[in-house]
Amino acid sequence: MIYLFYVVLGIVFFICQSLIFSGGVLDQIIPDFLLILVMIISINHGKTAGGVAGFIGGFFQDLFAGGLFGINIITKAIVGFLVGFFKKKVYQDSLLLPPLVLFCATILNQLLVILFTDYLLRFLTLEQAVEGVILPLATLNAGITLIVYPFIYKIDSYLTEINHN
Amino acid sequence: MLNFSKKHQKIFVTLILLLILIRVINLASLDKDYNLVEGAIVDLINPGFGLINSVQNWLKESTRVVLNYQQVKEENKQLKEKINELNYYQNKLNKVMVQNQNFRELLNFKEYVPYDLSGASVISYGSDNWSKTLMIDQGQKDGIERNMPVVAENGYLVGRINRVTNRTAQVLLLNDPTFVIGGLVQREESRDLGVVKGQLEDEELIMEELAWDADIKKGDIIVTSGLSEHYPRGVPIGEVMSVSPDNYGLTQKAEIDSFAMLSKLEKVLVITDFSTKTDLSISSFDEKHPELNEEVDR
Numbered sequence: 065m066i067y068l069f070y071v072v073l074g075i076v077f078f079i080c081q082s083l084i085f086s087g088g089v090l091d092q093i094i095p096d097f098l099l100i101l102v103m104i105i106s107i108n109h110g111k112t113a114g115g116v117a118g119f120i121g122g123f124f125q126d127l128f129a130g131g132l133f134g135i136n137i138i139t140k141a142i143v144g145f146l147v148g149f150f151k152k153k154v155y156q157d158s159l160l161l162p163p164l165v166l167f168c169a170t171i172l173n174q175l176l177v178i179l180f181t182d183y184l185l186r187f188l189t190l191e192q193a194v195e196g197v198i199l200p201l202a203t204l205n206a207g208i209t210l211i212v213y214p215f216i217y218k219i220d221s222y223l224t225e226i227n228h229n
Numbered sequence: 230m231l232n233f234s235k236k237h238q239k240i241f242v243t244l245i246l247l248l249i250l251i252r253v254i255n256l257a258s259l260d261k262d263y264n265l266v267e268g269a270i271v272d273l274i275n276p277g278f279g280l281i282n283s284v285q286n287w288l289k290e291s292t293r294v295v296l297n298y299q300q301v302k303e304e305n306k307q308l309k310e311k312i313n314e315l316n317y318y319q320n321k322l323n324k325v326m327v328q329n330q331n332f333r334e335l336l337n338f339k340e341y342v343p344y345d346l347s348g349a350s351v352i353s354y355g356s357d358n359w360s361k362t363l364m365i366d367q368g369q370k371d372g373i374e375r376n377m378p379v380v381a382e383n384g385y386l387v388g389r390i391n392r393v394t395n396r397t398a399q400v401l402l403l404n405d406p407t408f409v410i411g412g413l414v415q416r417e418e419s420r421d422l423g424v425v426k427g428q429l430e431d432e433e434l435i436m437e438e439l440a441w442d443a444d445i446k447k448g449d450i451i452v453t454s455g456l457s458e459h460y461p462r463g464v465p466i467g468e469v470m471s472v473s474p475d476n477y478g479l480t481q482k483a484e485i486d487s488f489a490m491l492s493k494l495e496k497v498l499v500i501t502d503f504s505t506k507t508d509l510s511i512s513s514f515d516e517k518h519p520e521l522n523e524e525v526d527r
Contacts, residue, residue, distance in 0.1 A: 078356075083281055086354035087492055092432075094358055106446070127263075127271050128364065128399075129357040142244065177359060185361060186428045187406040196357050196429075 066223040070105060073119065073216070077101050082128050093200045096170065098125055098136075100209055102144040103169050105164055108220055111148025118144025139176040143169050161208040162213045170202035240525040268394035272368075275397045279352045279366055286495065344461060344503030347371055351494050352397065361402040361427065365497060368396040378453075378460045378500045385488035386410075386453060387497055388462045392431075402491050403466070404429060404434060411454035412436050412466055412485075419444040422454055425466055425485060432492075434467055434485040443481055445472055451485055 077097035088094050098121035106114025122140035129136065149171055178184050178193060189194070254475035263271060294301050347367055355362035367373050379387045380398050388408060391401035398479040401408055404427035412425035439445060449469040455462020467485040475482040 066292050079278075079281060082334060082353045082356040083278060083285060092492070094356060096357075097355075120443060125356055126272075127274075128353065129360055129362065138247070165434070181359065184429070193429075201358060 066220065066227060069219060069223055070101070074098075074117075078121075078124055080179055081125070090200055090204055093197065093204055095204045095208055096173075096201060097208070098122070099140060099143070099170060099173055100166060100205055100212070103166050103209070104149055104213060104216055106144050106147040107151065107165060108217070109148075110151040111145050114144035114148035116144075117142050118142070128143070135177055135180055138180070139173050142176060142199065143173045146172075157217065159210070159214060162217075163209040166209040167202045167206040170205045171198055174198040174201065200216060255294055264396050265391050266425060269396045271364075272396045275352055275364060275366070277478060278364070279350070282352055293454045312361065323525070337346065345501045346498045347373065347501050349398075349497055349499060350375075351497060354492075359429070360407070360493070361405040362391060363400050363402065363494065365398050365499070366396070367499065368394050368398050370395050372501050373398045373499055374501075376459045378464065378503075380464060380500060381489040381494060381496050382496050382498060383488075386460075386466045387489045387491065387494065390460065390499065400497065402493055403487055403489065410460060410466070411456045413462075414445050414453040414469075415444070415450040415452045415463075415465075416444070422456075423451075423483070432487075433470065434487055436469075436483040437475060437480070437484050439475075439481040439483065441474075441478060441480055445469060445481065445483055447471060449483075451483075461500065 067175040077100070081094065085095055085097075090154075102114060102118045104122050118139055118140035120140065122136035125136040125140070126134060147165060150165070154159040174193075174197065178190070184193070231241055252444055327362050349365035349367040349371075352364045352366050354364075365379075367375045373390060373393055375388045375390050375393055379389060388400045388405070390398050392399040403410075403425075406429045408427045410425050412423050414421045414423075416447040421439060423439040423443070423445075428435055436445075436451060445467055451466045451469065453460045453462060453466060455463040463501050465488050467487040470484040470486050471482045472481055474480075
C-alpha cells in the first residue's frame with residue numbers, strides 16, 4: 065500500500081514538474097518536485113529506499129531534460145542515499161527539519177550536477193550559478209516541502225501503521 | 230569518523246568508481262539520441278502528457294474567457310480587423326509572387342523551391358533548470374530526424390530537433406546554452422556574420438564573433454546565415470537590443486531578443502526538407518522597387 069502511495073505521488077510530482085510548473089515559478093525557476101519526493105522517502109525510509117527512489121526519479125527526469133543523459137540519475141541517487149543516513153537523526157515528526165534538509169540537499173544535488181556537467185561553467189561562473197539558480201531553487205524546494213511534508217508524513221505514518229497491523 | 234569510514238568503506242569505493250564511470254560515459258556522450266528502451270518509455274509516457282497538457286490548455290483558455298470577458302471581446306474585434314488587413318496583403322503578395330515567377334523565368338533564374346514542413350503540438354517543456362527543451366508529438370514515424378530546424382507558426386526560429394523517438398521528439402530551444410547557430414544581419418548595407426548562442430542566466434540570446442568594424446546597430450534583424458547545412462538561410466531569429474565591444478575591442482557582441490515566445494509555444498513547425506540556397510528573409514523589397522509595387526497596386 066505504501067509503495068502504491070509513493071508511486072502515485074511520484075506520478076503527480078512528475079506531472080507537476082514537467083507540465084504544470086515547467087514554465088517556472090520564482091524568476092522562471094522550475095521547482096524540483098522529484099528531489100523533494102526522494103528526500104521525503106530518504107528521511108522516512110532510509111538510505112536504500114532513498115537511493116532507489118533517487119535513481120528512478122532521476123531516470124524519468126533525464127528522459128525529459130536536455131543536457132547530459134544520466135546526470136540526474138546519479139546525482140539524485142547519491143543525494144537520496146546520503147540523506148538516508150540521517151533517517152534516525154532527523155526527527156521525522158518535526159515540521160522544520162525536513163525543509164532544512166531539502167534546502168541543503170538541493171544545494172548538494174545542484175553542485176553535483178555542475179561538477180559532472182563541466183560545460184555549464186563555460187557559460188556562467190559558479191557564483192552566478194549559485195545566485196541565479198541554486199539558492200532560489202533550494203529556497204523554493206524548502207518552501208514546497210514545508211507545505212507538503214506534513215500531509216505526506218501523516219499518510220505515510222498511517223499506511224505504515226496499517227502495514228504493521 | 231574513522232570508524233564510520235571503515236564501516237562503509239565498500240560503499241565509498243563503489244560510489245567513487247561509479248562517479249568515475251559516469252564521468253567517462255558523459256564525456257563521450259554529450260550529443261546522443263535516445264536508445265531503444267529510453268525511446269519506448271518516452272513514447273509510453275507522452276500520450277498521457279499530451280492529454281494532461283490539452284486539459285491544462287483548455288482550462289487556462291476557458292478561465293481566461295470567463296475572467297477577462299471584456300478583454301477577449303476587444304481582442305476578438307482587433308483580430309477581425311487584422312484578418313481583413315492580412316487578406317488585403319495576401320492578395321497583394323499573390324500578385325507579387327506571380328510577377329516574381331515571371332521575372333525569374335525571364336532572367337533564367339532557378340525555380341523557387343519552398344521547403345517541406347511538418348506541424349507538431351508541444352506536449353511538455355524540459356523539467357530542469359540547466360537546459361531549455363520541449364517535447365513535440367511528432368517523431369521518426371512522421372519523418373522527423375535529429376538536427377532538423379524547428380520554427381514557430383509565424384516562421385521565427387525556435388530551435389532544432391535534439392532527440393527523436395518513434396512518436397515524439399525533443400527540441401533544443403534557441404535559448405539553451407548549448408545551442409549555437411550562424412547569424413546574419415538582415416540589413417542590405419550590412420550582411421555581417423556572427424555566432425548566435427543561448428544564455429543560461431538570461432532569456433536573451435547573444436551574438437558573438439562579430440568583426441570589430443561590423444555594421445550592426447540596435448533594431449537590426451538577425452536571420453540564419455544558411456552557412457550550416459542544417460538550417461535554411463534567412464529564418465528570422467530576433468532583434469538586436471544592444472551592441473558592445475568584446476575581446477578587448479577585437480570583436481563586437483550583441484544582445485538579441487528572440488522573436489519566438491520560447492516559453493509559451495503551443496504549436497511548432499519542423500522543417501523537414503529545404504535547400505540552403507533558399508533565402509526565406511523578406512528584404513525591403515517594397516523600398517527598393519517602388520515601381521513594381523505601384524504596378525501591383527494597379
